[in-house]
Amino acid sequence: MIRGPILAIDTSCDDTSAAVTIGRYVLSNVIASQTELHRPYGGVFPTVAKQAHRENIAPTVDLAMKKARVKWADIKAVAVTQGPGLAPALEVGIEYAQELASQYQKPLIPVNHIEGHILSVLALPKPQRKSWRDLSTTMPKIKNALSVVVSGGHTEFVLIEKLGKYKVLGQTLDDAAGECLDKIGRMLNLGYPAGPVIEEFAKLGDPKAIIFPLPLTTTKTYDLSYSGLKTFARNKLEEMGGVEVLKKQGIYDFAASTQYAVFRHIMYKLSKLLETENVSQVWLGGGVAANATLRRMLRETIRNSKGQVTNPKLLVPYTKKLCMDNAGMIGVAATEITTAINTSFERKPRLKLA
Amino acid sequence: MQILDVNTESTPAVLEQAVNTLLSGGLIIFPTETTYGAGVDATNPEAVQKLLTFKSRREGKPLSIAVSGQEMAEKYVELNDQAKILYRQFLPGPVTVVSNVVTGSVAPGVASEFGTLGVRIPEYQLVLDMVKMLGKPITATSANGSGKPRPYSVETIFKHLSDKQASLVDLVIDAGTLPSNPPSTVIDTTLSTPVTVRSGKIAVDQADNNDHNTLVSTSEDDTLSLAGKRCLMHWGDITEKGLIIGLNGPLGVGKTVFAKGVAKFLGINEKITSPTYSYIQEYDFKRHDTTGKLYHLDMWKVDSKEAFERLELAELMKPGNIVVVEWFDQVTLWLTELNNQAKLGFISIDIKQDGNNRIFKIYD
Numbered sequence: 248m249i250r251g252p253i254l255a256i257d258t259s260c261d262d263t264s265a266a267v268t269i270g271r272y273v274l275s276n277v278i279a280s281q282t283e284l285h286r287p288y289g290g291v292f293p294t295v296a297k298q299a300h301r302e303n304i305a306p307t308v309d310l311a312m313k314k315a316r317v318k319w320a321d322i323k324a325v326a327v328t329q330g331p332g333l334a335p336a337l338e339v340g341i342e343y344a345q346e347l348a349s350q351y352q353k354p355l356i357p358v359n360h361i362e363g364h365i366l367s368v369l370a371l372p373k374p375q376r377k378s379w380r381d382l383s384t385t386m387p388k389i390k391n392a393l394s395v396v397v398s399g400g401h402t403e404f405v406l407i408e409k410l411g412k413y414k415v416l417g418q419t420l421d422d423a424a425g426e427c428l429d430k431i432g433r434m435l436n437l438g439y440p441a442g443p444v445i446e447e448f449a450k451l452g453d454p455k456a457i458i459f460p461l462p463l464t465t466t467k468t469y470d471l472s473y474s475g476l477k478t479f480a481r482n483k484l485e486e487m488g489g490v491e492v493l494k495k496q497g498i499y500d501f502a503a504s505t506q507y508a509v510f511r512h513i514m515y516k517l518s519k520l521l522e523t524e525n526v527s528q529v530w531l532g533g534g535v536a537a538n539a540t541l542r543r544m545l546r547e548t549i550r551n552s553k554g555q556v557t558n559p560k561l562l563v564p565y566t567k568k569l570c571m572d573n574a575g576m577i578g579v580a581a582t583e584i585t586t587a588i589n590t591s592f593e594r595k596p597r598l599k600l601a
Numbered sequence: 602m603q604i605l606d607v608n609t610e611s612t613p614a615v616l617e618q619a620v621n622t623l624l625s626g627g628l629i630i631f632p633t634e635t636t637y638g639a640g641v642d643a644t645n646p647e648a649v650q651k652l653l654t655f656k657s658r659r660e661g662k663p664l665s666i667a668v669s670g671q672e673m674a675e676k677y678v679e680l681n682d683q684a685k686i687l688y689r690q691f692l693p694g695p696v697t698v699v700s701n702v703v704t705g706s707v708a709p710g711v712a713s714e715f716g717t718l719g720v721r722i723p724e725y726q727l728v729l730d731m732v733k734m735l736g737k738p739i740t741a742t743s744a745n746g747s748g749k750p751r752p753y754s755v756e757t758i759f760k761h762l763s764d765k766q767a768s769l770v771d772l773v774i775d776a777g778t779l780p781s782n783p784p785s786t787v788i789d790t791t792l793s794t795p796v797t798v799r800s801g802k803i804a805v806d807q808a809d810n811n812d813h814n815t816l817v818s819t820s821e822d823d824t825l826s827l828a829g830k831r832c833l834m835h836w837g838d839i840t841e842k843g844l845i846i847g848l849n850g851p852l853g854v855g856k857t858v859f860a861k862g863v864a865k866f867l868g869i870n871e872k873i874t875s876p877t878y879s880y881i882q883e884y885d886f887k888r889h890d891t892t893g894k895l896y897h898l899d900m901w902k903v904d905s906k907e908a909f910e911r912l913e914l915a916e917l918m919k920p921g922n923i924v925v926v927e928w929f930d931q932v933t934l935w936l937t938e939l940n941n942q943a944k945l946g947f948i949s950i951d952i953k954q955d956g957n958n959r960i961f962k963i964y965d
Contacts, residue, residue, distance in 0.1 A: 494690065
C-alpha cells in the first residue's frame with residue numbers, strides 16, 4: 248500500500264495522460280488529447296500515436312506535477328499502465344515511467360488499465376482548502392462489488408471480490424459495445440467516429456422504432472456478443488431501401504433503436520447475473536459510462552433485481568474525465584497494489600485482469 | 602458596439618445593418634437554432650483573425666461556416682456522395698457536415714490544418730437571409746470564449762467575456778434567451794467511403810470464373826471450421842513462407858468470425874476481438890512444432906498509400922506468420938506490391954450473405 252502521492256501515467260491508447268493522486272483523491276489529472284492529430288487517419292494510428300505520446304509525455308507529466316502542487320521529494324511511487332492497450336503507445340509510457348523512477352529513485356508500479364476503469368468510481372476530488380498532507384490514504388473495504396466496464400474497446404462484467412482480487416464474469420466475444428455503436432453508425436453514413444453521433448441522435452429518436460434481436464439468450468454465460476446486432480442492422484437497412492432513402496427522423500429512430508439494443512443486451516445479461524451472484528453494489532466505468540441513457544437503464548435494472556443488490560445506488564465516476572482513458576484512475580488503482588513493484592517489466596497489449 | 606433587438610427592429614433593418622457590418626470586416630453575434638454564434642465574413646482574412654482573437658485559446662480547433670444552401674456550400678467544400686445524402690437528410694438543421702475544403706476559398710484559419718471544413722445550414726431564417734444577402738459564408742462558431750458556458754443569451758455571453766474580447770464585437774443581434782438546444786452534431790465525411798458504395802463492390806463481382814472456389818457456410822461453427830480447413834490446406838505455405846489471407850465483405854458479414862476460425866486452428870486460446878481501433882492485433886501461436894504469430898488487421902480506415910506505409914507491414918511478412926486482413930480491397934494494390942518482395946502465400950476471400958447463409962468465394 249502506498250501512503251503518499253503517486254505520479255501516474257497512462258498512454259494506453261490515443262491520449263497521453265498524467266495525474267497525481269493520494270489514496271482516493273485526485274490532485275491533478277491531465278489529458279493531452281491527440282484527437283486532432285489522429286483525425287486524418289480516422290482513429291489511432293499506432294506509429295503516429297507513438298510519436299505524439301513521445302512529444303506529449305514530458306509536458307503532460309510536468310503539468311500534472313505543477314497542478315497538484317507536489318514536489319518530486321513528496322512522490323512515493325510512479326504508476327504506469329502496462330496494458331491492455333496499443334503496444335507502441337504503451338511502450339512510451341512505460342519507458343518514461345522507468346526513466347522517472349530511476350532518476351528520482353521511486354518504486355514503479357505497473358497497473359492494469361481495466362483495473363483503472365473499475366476503480367475509477369472510487370476516485371474523489373481533492374477537497375478545496377485542504378492540503379494534500381491532511382488527506383487520508385486509506386481505501387474503503389470492498390466486498391463483491393460488480394463493475395460494468397463499457398467503452399469503445401471493452402464490455403465486461405467484473406466481480407471485485409476485494410480490492411486487487413477480480414473475477415471476470417462475462418465479456419464480449421466479438422465487438423465491444425462502443426465499437427458496435429460506431430459500426431452501425433458507419434452503416435448509417437454518420438462518418439467516423441460515428442459512436443458519439445449515434446449518442447446525440449438517439450436523444451431525438453424512438454428507441455422502440457426498430458426492434459433489434461436480443462443476443463445470446465440461450466447461452467447460460469454472462470458473455471456478450473454484438474456481431475448479430477451488426478448483421479441485423481445491415482439487413483434491416485437493406486430491407487428499408489438503403490440509408491439514402493431514410494429521412495432525418497428515420498435516422499434518429501435507427502440511432503435510438505441501435506443504442507437501446509446495445510444497452511438492452513447488457514441489461515439482460517446483468518439481470519441474469521444479479522439473480523445468481525451476490526453483489527453488494529454495481530459500479531460503472533469506461534468511456535460509455537458518461538452516457539445518460541446507459542446510466543438510467545442500469546438503475547432500472549438494479550431496481551428490478553428486487554433487493555439482490557445490497558446497496559442499490561449505482562456508483563459512477565465523479566467526473567466525465569474519469570470515464571475517459573486517464574491517469575487519475577491509474578493512480579487510484581495503484582494505491583492498493585502491494586506486490587509487483589518492480590522496475591523491469593514489459594508492455595502487455597492484451598493484459599488480463601488477475 | 603451596437604445591439605439590435607429583433608423584437609423591436611424591423612427585419613430588413615437588422616439584415617442591412619448586419620450585412621454592412623460583415624462587409625466592412627466586423628464581428629457580429631447572432632442567434633441560431635442552437636446557440637448564439639460569432640460571425641465574420643469567412644473569406645476576409647483580417648475579419649477571421651479578429652474572430653480567432655475573440656475566441657482565444659482555440660488550440661488549432663477549426664471553425665465552421667454557415668451557408669444559405671447546398672449550392673453555396675459547393676463553392677467552398679467538395680461534397681462526396683455521403684455528404685450529399687447528409688445534406689438532403691439533415692440540412693437545414695443542427696448538423697455540421699465536415700468535408701474537404703476547396704483550396705483558397707476561405708480565409709486562413711477557417712479550415713482545419715488538414716484541409717477539412719465543417720459546414721452548417723442553420724434552420725433559422727434570419728441567418729439564412731443574412732448569408733444570402735452577403736453572398737458569402739460567415740463563420741458559425743459559438744459565441745462563447747473557449748471553455749466557457751454555451752451561450753443561450755446575450756447576457757451570458759458578455760458575463761464571460763473579458764473587456765478586450767467584448768471590445769471586438771461590432772454588432773449584436775439580440776433575440777432574447779434561446780431554447781437550450783444542444784450544439785450541432787458534427788459528422789465528418791472526409792474519412793469514410795460510403796458504406797453503400799462499399800457493399801456495392803461485392804455485387805459487381807458477379808462474373809463466375811473458374812479461378813475460385815465457392816463454399817457455403819450455414820452457421821458460425823461452419824465458418825470456423827471452413828477457416829481452419831483452409832489454413833490446413835495452406836499449412837506448407839505458412840511454415841515455409843508465411844500466409845496472407847485477405848477478407849472482403851460488408852460490415853457484419855462475418856470477417857472476424859473467419860479470423861477466429863484461423864486462430865482456433867492455430868490453437869490460440871485468447872479471445873479474438875476485432876482490431877477496429879488498433880489496426881493490428883498480434884497473437885503468438887504454437888501448432889505442432891511451428892511457432893509463429895497471427896496478425897489480425899482491419900484496413901477499413903486505411904485509404905491512402907501514406908497511411909498504409911505507416912503500418913510498416915513488411916516487418917510482419919515472414920515465414921511462420923499469418924496475416925489476416927479485413928477490408929482487404931482497401932489495400933490490395935499496396936499489399937500485393939509489398940508481397941512481390943516478401944513472397945508469402947496468398948488467399949483472398951469475398952464473403953457475401955444470402956439469407957442465413959454466408960457464401961465464401963475463395964481465390965487461392
